[in-house]
Amino acid sequence: MSGVLAVFKRELRSYFATPIAYVFIVIFLIASGLCTFYFLGFYESGQADLQAFFYMHPWLYLFLVPALSMRLWAEERKSGSIELLMTLPLEMWQVVVGKFLAAWVFTGIALALTFPIWITVNYLGKPDNGVVFAAYVGSFLMAGAFLAVGACISAATKNQVIAFILSFITCFMLLAVGVQLVQQVMSAWAPQWLVDGLASLSFQTHFDFISKGVIDLRDIVYFALLIGACLYANAIVLQLKKAD
Amino acid sequence: MIDVQGLTKEYGRLRAVDNLSFRVEPGQVLGFLGPNGAGKTTTMRIVAGFLPATSGRVLVCGHDIETQSVAAKRRIGYLPEGAPSYPEMTPRSFLEFIAEARGIPAAKRRQRLDEVFALLHLERVLEQSIDTLSKGYRRRVGLAQAILHDPEVLLLDEPTDGLDPNQKHEVRELIGRMARDKIIVISTHLLEEVDAVCNRAIIIAHGKILADDTPRGLETRSRFHNAVSVKLATPEHLAAARRAINALSEVASTELDEKTQRLTAFPAPGKLPLAAINALAEKERWHLAELHLESGRMDEVFRSITGGAMA
Numbered sequence: 001m002s003g004v005l006a007v008f009k010r011e012l013r014s015y016f017a018t019p020i021a022y023v024f025i026v027i028f029l030i031a032s033g034l035c036t037f038y039f040l041g042f043y044e045s046g047q048a049d050l051q052a053f054f055y056m057h058p059w060l061y062l063f064l065v066p067a068l069s070m071r072l073w074a075e076e077r078k079s080g081s082i083e084l085l086m087t088l089p090l091e092m093w094q095v096v097v098g099k100f101l102a103a104w105v106f107t108g109i110a111l112a113l114t115f116p117i118w119i120t121v122n123y124l125g126k127p128d129n130g131v132v133f134a135a136y137v138g139s140f141l142m143a144g145a146f147l148a149v150g151a152c153i154s155a156a157t158k159n160q161v162i163a164f165i166l167s168f169i170t171c172f173m174l175l176a177v178g179v180q181l182v183q184q185v186m187s188a189w190a191p192q193w194l195v196d197g198l199a200s201l202s203f204q205t206h207f208d209f210i211s212k213g214v215i216d217l218r219d220i221v222y223f224a225l226l227i228g229a230c231l232y233a234n235a236i237v238l239q240l241k242k243a244d
Numbered sequence: 245m246i247d248v249q250g251l252t253k254e255y256g257r258l259r260a261v262d263n264l265s266f267r268v269e270p271g272q273v274l275g276f277l278g279p280n281g282a283g284k285t286t287t288m289r290i291v292a293g294f295l296p297a298t299s300g301r302v303l304v305c306g307h308d309i310e311t312q313s314v315a316a317k318r319r320i321g322y323l324p325e326g327a328p329s330y331p332e333m334t335p336r337s338f339l340e341f342i343a344e345a346r347g348i349p350a351a352k353r354r355q356r357l358d359e360v361f362a363l364l365h366l367e368r369v370l371e372q373s374i375d376t377l378s379k380g381y382r383r384r385v386g387l388a389q390a391i392l393h394d395p396e397v398l399l400l401d402e403p404t405d406g407l408d409p410n411q412k413h414e415v416r417e418l419i420g421r422m423a424r425d426k427i428i429v430i431s432t433h434l435l436e437e438v439d440a441v442c443n444r445a446i447i448i449a450h451g452k453i454l455a456d457d458t459p460r461g462l463e464t465r466s467r468f469h470n471a472v473s474v475k476l477a478t479p480e481h482l483a484a485a486r487r488a489i490n491a492l493s494e495v496a497s498t499e500l501d502e503k504t505q506r507l508t509a510f511p512a513p514g515k516l517p518l519a520a521i522n523a524l525a526e527k528e529r530w531h532l533a534e535l536h537l538e539s540g541r542m543d544e545v546f547r548s549i550t551g552g553a554m555a
Binding site: 002003005006007009010013014017018079080081083084086087088089090091242 | 289292293294295314315317318320322324325326328329330331332333337341342344345346347373389
């Protein structure tokens with residue numbers, strides 16, 4: 001565990017030693033604010049809840065998380081520090097988990113910094129804070145899933161731009177198959193079981209459930225399994241292509 | 245001890261390391277020599293546990309680098325080629341990370357870090373980010389990282405590359421001081437480095453061992469070994485002197501360097517021409533500007549050993 005902690009601490013510190021952290025947090029806060037107040041009519045809806053705020057999260061993550069995850073391994077590879085990291089007396093999983101956790105906690109910090117909006121809604125009315133809490137948990141889990149997908153893809157390439165684009169496309173598909181509009185289009189030619197099957201694999205579907213305030217074990221298991229599988233794949237990819 | 249047994253590494257159809265076997269014992273400073281692309285770095289990477297071998301195995305202090313990698317890596321300090329680190333960190337935070345990842349107990353960490361900072365003269369730059377440091381400092385941060393846990397085995401891939409002569413000297417001194425009870429393997433293409441710090445040299449090309457000897461032993465393979473070079477203060481007598489030297493039974497042949505006007509006499513097999521040439525010079529009353537016994541030229545040995553392999 002101490003190995004995970006060492007990697008985790010170094011990594012998290014590094015975010016704040018570069019402008020990445022500040023740019024990411026500022027853009028996340030501005031974009032989530034804009035979406036909520038401007039495009040989705042937070043005030044106009046006249047309801048004291050954060051539906052509009054959370055509604056946009058999957059789409060915000062779609063752009064922002066691949067920008068964060070693209071550098072996870074691609075940069076280590078490019079600068080050669082991967083050679084240093086991989087010759088420390090650590091198991092592969094400790095390094096993979098340590099790096100992932102740092103990125104995840106970092107997005108958690110960005111998410112936590114949206115607290116003024118939660119205070120605002122409590123000031124304006126009486127929201128169901130249980131639902132708000134559940135949605136925050138769901139949003140955090142979903143960010144983890146985006147990150148794990150992105151980390152795995154980043155491990156496969158030295159080029160951050162390629163890592164970004166591939167992560168973006170993969171995450172986009174994982175989101176889109178859960179969107180009703182896409183499902184309707186698909187059911188015109190695909191059998192229903194396929195449409196439902198794909199939908200049940202989507203971030204969107206599971207996030208929708210949780211953000212309505214229903215913390216179902218199945219949704220949590222879904223995100224946990226997805227993160228676990230991606231990190232496992234991440235370790236395998238690294239093992240295979242460490243030096244390329 | 246490092247025990248390398250039948251190590252082979254293939255990249256697709258290219259065989260970078262070809263059935264390499266050698267052992268290194270404590271107290272040895274092994275210079276790993278070879279032209280660029282000979283397989284030095286690949287071998288270092290496999291021994292350090294970064295790359296898996298295609299076949300063969302590596303034991304580091306009895307631990308297999310692939311199946312008991314953590315135990316083996318604990319005993320190794322490794323400076324990768326180019327001394328990579330994390331440019332946004334400061335030397336202090338970087339080395340603190342290494343200390344933590346290497347499991348140096350928190351109580352001893354402070355003291356050990358201060359020792360290493362002092363050893364490599366890093367005190368002045370501890371709070372500066374690594375990407376603002378000069379190449380020399382970056383290399384020293386890399387060295388600090390490698391020796392931090394006082395490892396039994398040190399693998400240094402081109403440790404003095406990019407350093408100025410003073411820094412090179414310092415790093416070699418440091419290696420010399422650590423050499424007594426450690427196993428040190430240095431890969432380099434600088435022959436002077438082998439002379440300066442190593443007590444054993446392996447020359448490889450195309451992934452194969454071509455020579456395994458002491459630096460002295462390698463020098464005796466040179467045709468310059470025991471050769472004598474002469475420079476006359478009166479160049480007009482040079483042609484006559486050359487004929488006379490050539491006639492000596494101890495001399496196999498002579499060569500004249502047109503630029504320096506220095507005459508080199510190569511010994512006949514098993515002979516030492518120095519005394520005979522000296523006597524000849526006295527008898528003929530030559531005015532010698534220089535008389536010099538060659539010990540053998542490493543670069544020449546290197547070229548002749550690897551030359552055939554490069555073609």
